[in-house]
Each structure stands twice: as C-alpha cells, then as structure tokens.
Amino acid sequence: MAKKDKFVEAITPMNEDFAKWYTDVVKKAELVDYSSVRGCMVIKPYGYAIWELLQRQLDDRFKATGHQNVYMPMFIPESLLEKEKDHVEGFAPEVAWVTHGGTEKLTERLCVRPTSETLFCEHYANEIQSYRDLPKLYNQWCSVVRWEKTTRPFLRSLEFLWQEGHTAHATADEAMEETINILNLYAKFCEDVLAIPMIKGQKTDKEKFAGAQATYTIESLMHDGKALQSGTSHNFGDGFAKAFDITYTDKENKLSYVHQTSWGVSTRLLGGIIMVHGDDNGLVLPPAIAPIQVIIVPIMQKKEGVLDKANEIKDALSKFTRVDIDDSDKSPGWKFSEHEMKGVPLRVELGPKDIAKNQAVIVRRDTREKYFVSLDELEAKVSELLQEVQKSMLEKARVHRDKHTYTATTMDELTNIMNDNPGFVKAMWCGDTACEEKIKEETGATSRCIPFEQEEISDVCICCGKPAKKMVYWGKAY
Amino acid sequence: MAKKDKFVEAITPMNEDFAKWYTDVVKKAELVDYSSVRGCMVIKPYGYAIWELLQRQLDDRFKATGHQNVYMPMFIPESLLEKEKDHVEGFAPEVAWVTHGGTEKLTERLCVRPTSETLFCEHYANEIQSYRDLPKLYNQWCSVVRWEKTTRPFLRSLEFLWQEGHTAHATADEAMEETINILNLYAKFCEDVLAIPMIKGQKTDKEKFAGAQATYTIESLMHDGKALQSGTSHNFGDGFAKAFDITYTDKENKLSYVHQTSWGVSTRLLGGIIMVHGDDNGLVLPPAIAPIQVIIVPIMQKKEGVLDKANEIKDALSKFTRVDIDDSDKSPGWKFSEHEMKGVPLRVELGPKDIAKNQAVIVRRDTREKYFVSLDELEAKVSELLQEVQKSMLEKARVHRDKHTYTATTMDELTNIMNDNPGFVKAMWCGDTACEEKIKEETGATSRCIPFEQEEISDVCICCGKPAKKMVYWGKAY
Numbered sequence: 001m002a003k004k005d006k007f008v009e010a011i012t013p014m015n016e017d018f019a020k021w022y023t024d025v026v027k028k029a030e031l032v033d034y035s036s037v038r039g040c041m042v043i044k045p046y047g048y049a050i051w052e053l054l055q056r057q058l059d060d061r062f063k064a065t066g067h068q069n070v071y072m073p074m075f076i077p078e079s080l081l082e083k084e085k086d087h088v089e090g091f092a093p094e095v096a097w098v099t100h101g102g103t104e105k106l107t108e109r110l111c112v113r114p115t116s117e118t119l120f121c122e123h124y125a126n127e128i129q130s131y132r133d134l135p136k137l138y139n140q141w142c143s144v145v146r147w148e149k150t151t152r153p154f155l156r157s158l159e160f161l162w163q164e165g166h167t168a169h170a171t172a173d174e175a176m177e178e179t180i181n182i183l184n185l186y187a188k189f190c191e192d193v194l195a196i197p198m199i200k201g202q203k204t205d206k207e208k209f210a211g212a213q214a215t216y217t218i219e220s221l222m223h224d225g226k227a228l229q230s231g232t233s234h235n236f237g238d239g240f241a242k243a244f245d246i247t248y249t250d251k252e253n254k255l256s257y258v259h260q261t262s263w264g265v266s267t268r269l270l271g272g273i274i275m276v277h278g279d280d281n282g283l284v285l286p287p288a289i290a291p292i293q294v295i296i297v298p299i300m301q302k303k304e305g306v307l308d309k310a311n312e313i314k315d316a317l318s319k320f321t322r323v324d325i326d327d328s329d330k331s332p333g334w335k336f337s338e339h340e341m342k343g344v345p346l347r348v349e350l351g352p353k354d355i356a357k358n359q360a361v362i363v364r365r366d367t368r369e370k371y372f373v374s375l376d377e378l379e380a381k382v383s384e385l386l387q388e389v390q391k392s393m394l395e396k397a398r399v400h401r402d403k404h405t406y407t408a409t410t411m412d413e414l415t416n417i418m419n420d421n422p423g424f425v426k427a428m429w430c431g432d433t434a435c436e437e438k439i440k441e442e443t444g445a446t447s448r449c450i451p452f453e454q455e456e457i458s459d460v461c462i463c464c465g466k467p468a469k470k471m472v473y474w475g476k477a478y
Numbered sequence: 479m480a481k482k483d484k485f486v487e488a489i490t491p492m493n494e495d496f497a498k499w500y501t502d503v504v505k506k507a508e509l510v511d512y513s514s515v516r517g518c519m520v521i522k523p524y525g526y527a528i529w530e531l532l533q534r535q536l537d538d539r540f541k542a543t544g545h546q547n548v549y550m551p552m553f554i555p556e557s558l559l560e561k562e563k564d565h566v567e568g569f570a571p572e573v574a575w576v577t578h579g580g581t582e583k584l585t586e587r588l589c590v591r592p593t594s595e596t597l598f599c600e601h602y603a604n605e606i607q608s609y610r611d612l613p614k615l616y617n618q619w620c621s622v623v624r625w626e627k628t629t630r631p632f633l634r635s636l637e638f639l640w641q642e643g644h645t646a647h648a649t650a651d652e653a654m655e656e657t658i659n660i661l662n663l664y665a666k667f668c669e670d671v672l673a674i675p676m677i678k679g680q681k682t683d684k685e686k687f688a689g690a691q692a693t694y695t696i697e698s699l700m701h702d703g704k705a706l707q708s709g710t711s712h713n714f715g716d717g718f719a720k721a722f723d724i725t726y727t728d729k730e731n732k733l734s735y736v737h738q739t740s741w742g743v744s745t746r747l748l749g750g751i752i753m754v755h756g757d758d759n760g761l762v763l764p765p766a767i768a769p770i771q772v773i774i775v776p777i778m779q780k781k782e783g784v785l786d787k788a789n790e791i792k793d794a795l796s797k798f799t800r801v802d803i804d805d806s807d808k809s810p811g812w813k814f815s816e817h818e819m820k821g822v823p824l825r826v827e828l829g830p831k832d833i834a835k836n837q838a839v840i841v842r843r844d845t846r847e848k849y850f851v852s853l854d855e856l857e858a859k860v861s862e863l864l865q866e867v868q869k870s871m872l873e874k875a876r877v878h879r880d881k882h883t884y885t886a887t888t889m890d891e892l893t894n895i896m897n898d899n900p901g902f903v904k905a906m907w908c909g910d911t912a913c914e915e916k917i918k919e920e921t922g923a924t925s926r927c928i929p930f931e932q933e934e935i936s937d938v939c940i941c942c943g944k945p946a947k948k949m950v951y952w953g954k955a956y
Binding site: 033035043051069074076093100119126127138158 | 511513514515518519520521522523526527529530546547548549550551552553554555558570571572573574575576577578579580581582588590597600601604605616620621623625636637639
C-alpha cells in the first residue's frame with residue numbers, strides 16, 4: 001500500500017489549488033501532453049478514446065435528426081472572412097495567418113479557420129437554388145484555431161477539436177426551431193451521456209456570437225463553483241444570407257433569402273467532465289464515455305486459477321461492457337490507484353479467497369462503495385451498477401449545482417457570493433449592457449445566460465434599480 | 479425517358495476524355511464541390527459518407543491489431559521540421575507557412591503539417607523511457623496540407639484527409655514486421671472493402687519517403703491504364719530516433735534507440751474507387767462502402783398500395799442493409815439515372831404489376847443484370863446479391879488489371895506500351911537510379927514498385943543491359 005499512497009500524494013488536492021489539481025489530473029490520467037507549439041495539445045490515447053466515444057454518440061444523434069457530415073477546407077481567404085462585418089470583427093484579431101505556400105508568397109493571406117460560417121455560406125450560395133434544396137442540415141468534425149493569449153488543456157487552447165453544424169432553412173421559424181432543437185439535443189446529450197446537468201438559456205447581446213442574431217447556450221457548474229459555457233447554438237436570421245447572397249426561389253417563384261443557424265461543442269467538454277466529476281483521486285468517468293468501464297484486478301495473480309478465472313470473467317463481461325484486465329506485475333494497490341486516477345467506473349477484485357467463496361468484490365469509482373457479489377450474479381450486478389453509476393453521477397452533479405445556485409438582489413450580495421463561495425447567482429437585470437459591464441467590473445461575475453425558465457427574484461435590476469426585464473444567471477466563467 | 483437521356487448525356491464518355499469523365503463523375507455524383515481556396519475541396523455529404531464508411535472499417539482493423547488513436551497539433555515549428563535532414567528537404571518546399579497569429583508576427587514560423595513524423599518523434603522522446611513503454615502503436619486521423627502546383631479532387635489536393643500511423647519499437651525486426659503487417663492490412667482492406675486488387679512491393683530509393691530507410695507501397699491500376707499509389711508504409715530504422723534522441727533502457731539497463739515506422743492512406747482512395755469501378759453512367763460503389771446499398775424506386779407510386787408495399791420492403795431490408803426509398807416526384811427513368819450516377823449497388827423496382835405478381839425487379843449497378851424476384855425471397859436475394867456484387871467487382875478489377883499488365887524486355891517495347899495502351903509493365907532493372915531516370919525520360923513510365931512476387935523476365939536491365947537485380951512494375955502514375 002506504500003506505493004498507492006505515494007501515487008495518490010502526487011496530485012494536488014482540489015481544495016488546496018483547483019487549477020493545479022486540474023492540470024495534475026489531465027497529466028496523470030494520461031489525457032494530454034504538451035507540445036512545442038504554444039497552446040497546442042497532444043491528445044493521448046486515453047484522452048482521445050474518451051473523445052471518440054463522445055463524438056460517436058453525439059454524431060449518432062445528429063444523424064438520427066437528419067444531419068449530414070461534410071468537410072470544408074481548413075483555410076479561409078481574407079476577403080471571404082471579411083464578407084460579414086460583425087463576424088470578421090469578432091474573429092480577425094484571433095486567427096492564424098498563412099502568408100507563404102512553399103517558397104511562394106501568397107497574393108492573398110489565408111486564415112486557418114477559427115470557425116467555418118464563411119465557407120459554408122460560400123458553398124450554400126452555390127448549392128441552394130430552389131425551396132427543394134432546403135433545408136440543408138450539415139455538420140463537420142474538424143479542428144479549429146484561435147490565437148488565444150493564455151491557454152489551458154481542453155478549456156482554452158490555440159487549436160481544438162470540435163463539431164460545427166451549419167444549417168440553411170426556408171423560413172425564420174424553421175431556423176429558430178433548429179436552433180432550439182439543437183440546444184435541447186446538446187443538453188440532453190450532456191445529461192444522458194456526460195452526466196452533466198445544463199442550464200439552457202439565451203446569451204445577452206454582449207456575449208453573443210459575432211454575426212449572430214441570437215445565441216443560445218448550455219451552461220454547467222464546475223466543482224470550484226465556476227461556470228463553463230459548454231455548447232452554443234446560434235440563430236443567424238438572414239444576416240449571413242444577405243452578406244453572401246444565399247437565395248432560393250420559393251413555391252410561388254419568389255426569390256427569398258435563406259435563414260441560417262450554426263452550433264458547436266468541442267473538446268472543452270472533456271474539461272467539463274474532469275471538473276464536474278473528478279475528485280482528489282483523479283478522474284471519475286461516467287460509464288457511457290469510459291474507454292474502460294470495468295477493470296479486473298486479480299489479487300495474488302500467480303496463484304493457480306486466479307488469472308484463468310479473471311479471464312473467464314473478462315470474456316463474460318466483454319459481451320456488454322468495455323472491460324479490461326490488469327495482469328501487469330505491479331502491486332494491487334498500485335493498480336487500484338492507477339485505475340482510480342483514470343476514472344474507470346467499476347473495479348472487480350478477484351483473489352484466491354474470493355474464488356473459494358465463489359465471489360468477487362466490485363468497487364465503484366464514484367462513491368468507492370464495495371459490493372461482495374456471487375460470481376453467478378456478477379454479470380447482472382455489473383450491468384446494474386453501470387446504469388446506477390451513470391444515473392447517480394448526474395444526480396450528484398445536479399445536487400452540487402443546485403447547492404451552489406444562489407439568488408441576489410443587491411450588488412453587495414452578489415460580490416460576497418463571488419468572493420466567498422462562487423456558484424451560479426440568479427439576479428434580475430434591466431437589459432442594459434452598461435449594467436452588465438458594471439456588474440462584471442464590480443463583482444467579477446459575467447452573465448452566463450438568460451434562462452428559459454424565468455423566475456421573478458425582484459422587480460428591479462440588481463445594478464441600476466430600474467425595472468427588471470429578465471432574470472439572468474451570473475457567474476465566474478472559464 | 480427523355481429526362482433520363484438528357485441526364486446521361488451530361489457525362490463525358492470515358493473513352494473520349496478520361497480526365498473529363500473523372501471530374502464529371504466527381505461533380506455529378508455529388509462527391510465534391512470546389513471552394514474559393516485553390517486546390518482545396520468541399521467534400522459533400524455523399525462523398526463524406528463514403529469516406530466515413532471507409533474510415534470506420536479501416537479504423538476497426540487498426541484497433542483490432544492493437545493500434546490507438548491520438549491527436550497531434552496541426553502546426554510544426556520550423557526548427558522541429560528541420561531536425562531530420564532528408565525529411566525537411568523533402569517537405570519544406572511544399573508546406574504552408576503561418577507567420578502571424580492575430581496581429582502579432584511570430585518569432586518562429588509554423589508550418590501546417592504536411593505529415594507528422596516530427597511531432598510524433600518529439601512526443602515519443604518525452605514518453606518513452608523503458609522497454610516497458612514499447613511498442614507504441616499510434617494512429618491519427620486528420621487533414622494535412624501540401625502546397626501542390628496542380629491539383630485534382632481526391633487525387634492531388636492542397637489539403638486532404640488521411641490517417642497517419644506512427645509506431646516505435648524496441649528492435650529493427652519488430653519495426654520491419656510492423657511495416658509489412660500494415661502493408662498487408664492495407665492491401666487486404668482495399669481488396670475486401672474497396673474491391674480494388676493491389677500489387678505489394680518496395681519503392682526504389684528514388685521514390686521512397688523523405689527520411690525513410692525503406693518505403694513499401696500498394697499500387698493499383700485505374701481504368702485508363704494509369705497506376706495509383708494507394709498507400710505507403712515506411713520503415714525508418716533508427717534514423718528519426720537518432721535525430722530526435724528517442725531512446726529507451728532495455729531489460730539489461732542498456733540505452734538503445736527505438737526503431738520506427740509510419741504509414742498512411744488518404745481520401746486519394748476515393749479517387750481510386752471512382753477510376754477502378756466507374757463507367758459511363760457514373761460511379762459504381764462496392765456495397766461495403768456504399769452509403770446507400772439498395773435504392774427502392776416505386777413505379778406508378780400514386781397507385782394505391784405501391785408506396786405502402788415499398789415502405790414495407792424498406793423496413794424489412796433496413797435490418798441488414800443501408801436502404802432508402804426514392805418517392806420524390808421525379809420520373810422513374812430520372813431516378814434510375816440519378817442512383818446509377820451515384821453508384822448505388824442495387825435498385826429495387828416495384829410497381830402495381832409487380833405487386834400483383836408478388837414480385838419485384840432487382841437491377842445490379844455493376845453488370846446492369848435484372849432479376850425478377852418473388853417478394854417472399856427478396857431479403858435473401860438482396861443479401862446474396864450484395865455479397866456477389868462485392869466479390870465480382872473485385873474479380874472484374876483484377877481481370878482488367880491482369881489484362882493490362884505486360885512484360886517488356888526492350889525500351890522500345892516499353893515505350894510502345896506506354897504510348898498505345900498503358901498499364902503495368904513488368905521489366906528487369908539493374909538497381910541503378912540513372913537507369914530509372916532514363917526510363918522515365920524516354921518512356922514516360924516511373925517505377926511503381928519492386929514487387930514482393932518476383933519473376934525473371936530476362937537476365938539484364940531493360941535500360942543499360944547490365945545484369946538485372948530486380949523485376950520492377952513500371953507505369954504512368956497519378
């Protein structure tokens with residue numbers, strides 16, 4: 001057990017230094033390595049396997065709702081980026097510019113895509129002629145680049161992996177419906193698969209996407225009480241269509257502009273998983289995206305029959321779970337630590353004494369509860385526990401979030417919460433950007449969203465005292 | 479039928495202008511659209527769906543052989559690219575350079591990866607300490623950029639999608655074994671899934687990868703008699719390991735360099751599929767990668783019961799195939815043409831007369847054979863035909879290739895074949911690069927590979943008459 005303790009000591013406790021705890025987990029759980037390119041990460045096999053599980057399940061949901069994948073170029077000519085005014089203003093300051101191809105200086109600079117609205121618009125302008133061509137429900141999985149000054153693995157990196165959906169519709173109503181359908185799809189996916197509860201709402205004008213008519217967001221609360229914007233869905237109206245001249249002839253042969261949306265989630269979600277579920281022993285993964293759902297650790301594995309039995313169990317479990325066996329020459333304690341660090345949801349321990357009793361020990365990663373289970377009932381119990389873990393991780397995250405969701409009616413209250421024990425704060429707002437800016441300046445809290453589920457905390461804006469228009473979730477954000 | 483004819487006429491016949499036929503198919507089968515970035519393509523939903531099917535099946539084979547996916551940064555600092563001499567000489571002339579991030583000029587240029595050996599080496603140097611860390615069997619799916627002067631969709635584009643495997647091993651033997659195992663995996667995948675027969679062999683020194691000790695290749699023959707290099711597998715020995723200082727301590731505590739490999743296939747394979755299987759009616763897809771394997775075309779679909787029956791069949795077939803129904807308001811002839819253009823392997827026609835006879839008509843895309851099948855036997859017949867089509871497409875491609883594989887013992891013979899009716903030409907070679915260059919200059923043929931299956935066509939080099947060392951496949955190449 002000495003080795004185990006040594007291993008566990010290597011992580012900074014969460015309460016001591018949350019940021020350090022985070023980077024420790026990222027490193028020790030073997031999710032990411034740094035590279036010689038500032039702010040770019042190497043996503044290691046274990047981290048990438050989580051991303052692949054997330055990606056496939058989200059992609060299945062996109063396809064089930066009629067979306068199709070495509071691939072657009074990674075470069076955007078400067079003149080194309082400049083076509084929509086708000087959009088270029090928002091993104092030009094943070095793009096990487098390609099100026100040379102081989103030995104030749106380019107006549108026009110190309111930026112590495114920070115997002116691909118402009119490319120999709122150009123393509124849609126070519127593709128869409130008639131109402132018969134609508135809707136277009138396209139999505140792309142790719143990497144994008146934003147020249148950030150300070151970076152952190154998954155949360156904010158120069159390059160990150162994401163999906164970006166881009167759709168075109170005949171009417172404003174259809175575009176609005178798509179925007180909200182996707183937001184709901186995201187929220188449900190995050191709850192069902194990542195076990196992270198989401199607040200759904202609209203971004204204020206100040207926080208909306210460059211070029212959007214309206215931006216909707218899903219917001220989650222991390223263990224340290226900070227908020228994470230976890231996905232966004234934008235309604236563009238016909239703004240981009242006008243800038244790029246994307247028109248169609250309707251059934252009455254009248255020429256109209258299309259209405260568009262875009263939406264995305266990224267590897268940032270992996271940061272959310274770490275910060276919502278992790279603990280001082282490392283990562284805790286919801287079974288739905290755990291590359292290994294069950295790790296079998298044989299005890300006294302050199303004793304005759306132990307490895308055979310362990311392998312027999314592995315074969316049985318592999319029919320319905322992602323299961324592995326750790327028969328390396330490390331000590332059991334060391335193995336326990338390693339698989340805890342990697343967040344494997346269930347551990348099955350099996351030694352000669354267990355085999356004699358026809359039993360195994362199951363240990364849950366999330367609660368560390370132990371179960372002594374007859375080998376005859378092992379498959380049923382593993383199956384039951386995987387579902388139970390998935391469910392109770394969501395529940396635990398919801399309890400934590402609700403416990404750290406406050407209301408405030410004065411600036412002092414808001415400031416105190418932000419300083420002492422941050423979380424989501426529900427407070428009323430007059431709708432004025434000046435107040436939003438003042439709140440940020442004085443309390444450190446930014447508006448996270450105007451939630452769909454409105455409450456009336458008071459009649460007046462927490463900042464200026466004028467009549468309130470909306471209840472807003474405020475918080476410190478990643 | 480007027481509409482159908484009009485549609486069919488729109489493609490240039492293969493024999494008239496093969497290059498034009500190719501771009502017609504790419505466009506009309508809705509695989510690709512051009513973008514405003516020179517040489518970069520938009521891969522449309524149908525083209526991308528083929529790529530996804532290819533990707534998933536190849537990825538399954540990588541995983542089944544112990545390989546793991548990772549993700550490396552898309553940028554390579556200039557100094558990192560320069561670490562291995564041959565490598566930088568080969569690639570520096572054709573990379574895209576990022577010189578600015580946002581408004582700031584970078585102190586060191588970054589290239590957009592043309593291939594990622596240097597990044598993997600840097601990572602491996604961090605990760606590998608002991609023999610316990612070996613082998614590393616990593617793969618990555620991503621896009622890469624090479625600043626080509628002339629480009630063609632799929633075959634040669636500025637940006638393309640690919641996978642690149644990068645492995646590190648304890649011994650030279652293990653690296654060699656991996657190199658060949660992957661070449662065999664590629665060849666088997668191409669035959670099983672893409673129905674394209676491959677010649678396996680080694681590249682000459684002139685044609686090998688920049689920085690490799692040896693490059694192995696799979697080569698296929700297109701319908702016009704030109705060769706397509708379809709995938710390569712490189713053995714690096716310890717060359718990169720020495721340049722990047724990637725060492726490990728072995729069981730005797732001795733420090734050794736690792737031995738490495740890399741290997742890749744790309745969206746170029748889609749070009750191969752088009753040019754091996756396509757015909758004057760468009761694309762022909764092997765069922766294994768056909769996004770739609772069976773298209774049901776109802777005849778007189780407004781008659782009562784027709785659409786109901788068609789949907790019933792669709793439901794039954796969807797249990798084991800990717801099936802769709804075309805109930806649009808286009809004429810049946812128009813629908814036939816469209817789905818032929820897209821290469822859908824089987825068409826099921828069903829009209830009131832068929833229903834009265836309890837039958838449907840199945841038409842194969844590859845041979846255009848018609849089958850009148852009792853509805854009771856439809857599922858079995860579809861299943862049987864899909865297997866049959868997959869098999870016979872491979873066989874047909876093999877027959878075509880063998881028919882266009884010649885032998886030559888004189889330069890005149892080789893020249894005549896290349897001019898009159900090109901194909902693979904087997905001819906002897908002394909091993910001298912000067913002869914290889916002369917052959918290219920005089921006949922237009924490049925060395926495709928030194929095949930594993932050697933024959934003795936003659937005793938002397940076709941070019942210089944000195945004693946021959948190897949039989950080489952020569953051909954005009956894409």
